[in-house]
Amino acid sequence: MRAFLQRRKYETLLAALLLHLFNAVLLPDLRLYERIFWPLDMVLLGVCSYGVFVDRHGVCRLLKNALAVVVILFPLVALVVPRSVPTMAVLSVCYVAFYGLVFVAVMRFLVRPSYINTDIVSAAICGYLLLIDVGIFVMQTVHYLIPNSFHNIATTSFTAAYLDIVYYCCITVTSIGFGDILPTHHISKLATAMLGITGQFYSVVLVGLIISKYSASAGPPSPPAARS
Numbered sequence: 001m002r003a004f005l006q007r008r009k010y011e012t013l014l015a016a017l018l019l020h021l022f023n024a025v026l027l028p029d030l031r032l033y034e035r036i037f038w039p040l041d042m043v044l045l046g047v048c049s050y051g052v053f054v055d056r057h058g059v060c061r062l063l064k065n066a067l068a069v070v071v072i073l074f075p076l077v078a079l080v081v082p083r084s085v086p087t088m089a090v091l092s093v094c095y096v097a098f099y100g101l102v103f104v105a106v107m108r109f110l111v112r113p114s115y116i117n118t119d120i121v122s123a124a125i126c127g128y129l130l131l132i133d134v135g136i137f138v139m140q141t142v143h144y145l146i147p148n149s150f151h152n153i154a155t156t157s158f159t160a161a162y163l164d165i166v167y168y169c170c171i172t173v174t175s176i177g178f179g180d181i182l183p184t185h186h187i188s189k190l191a192t193a194m195l196g197i198t199g200q201f202y203s204v205v206l207v208g209l210i211i212s213k214y215s216a217s218a219g220p221p222s223p224p225a226a227r228s
Contacts, residue, residue, distance in 0.1 A: 009051040010106075010122035016041075016048040017129040021170075024163055034159040039075035046072035049102045052109070067098040083158050089144040095137040103130040110206075116213040124206055128173075131202055135169040135195040136162075142188050149185035173199035 020041040027033045050068045074091055106127045110120065142149050143161065150168070154160035168181045172195050183189040
């Protein structure tokens with residue numbers, strides 16, 4: 001199993017990201033999502049994300065391991081311990097740090113080889129979804145630390161607020177911008193602007209990387225055959 005996950009780490013990470021972001025669309029009952037599926041999604045995402053790290057330096061490895069423990073264990077603890085605003089704010093900061101490091105690791109992999117294969121394509125999609133994921137936890141941190149920093153985010157439960165933030169970040173990164181959820185504080189406004197700019201920059205850089213890798217793997221065109 002470990003060898004399989006190591007070979008298919010970007011495919012498994014992609015599957016975990018898609019489940020984490022979008023599987024609530026199949027669950028009309030948010031209580032079931034909050035009690036069962038959200039914790040399982042977060043644990044699965046943490047385990048699959050840890051597999052992309054290749055840095056073996058002492059301090060970096062210690063930091064990643066510590067963050068991974070928090071990211072993987074907290075959803076299980078949340079099954080028996082009630083959530084609170086301070087706890088969710090601290091956890092969101094840990095998520096930003098951990099998934100920010102995962103995003104950096106994916107980007108390092110994308111820029112390194114001069115070829116293109118399924119791992120490159122899967123990693124490119126993972127990078128895009130990880131960018132949304134980091135944005136989600138940044139906005140969640142702002143939401144909990146600065147009350148009323150967003151207009152029209154649900155306040156009935158932590159899960160409802162989380163799903164609204166997932167929707168808001170997806171709409172922001174894709175530049176759709178329906179305007180039903182709005183930032184109302186200068187920090188939430190600037191964070192939204194940075195997320196939108198980063199999403200556009202990632203798309204432009206990604207297209208350039210894919211084209212350059214495809215050109216490099218294809219090689220120069222063959223010279224025309226000489227006429228006899």
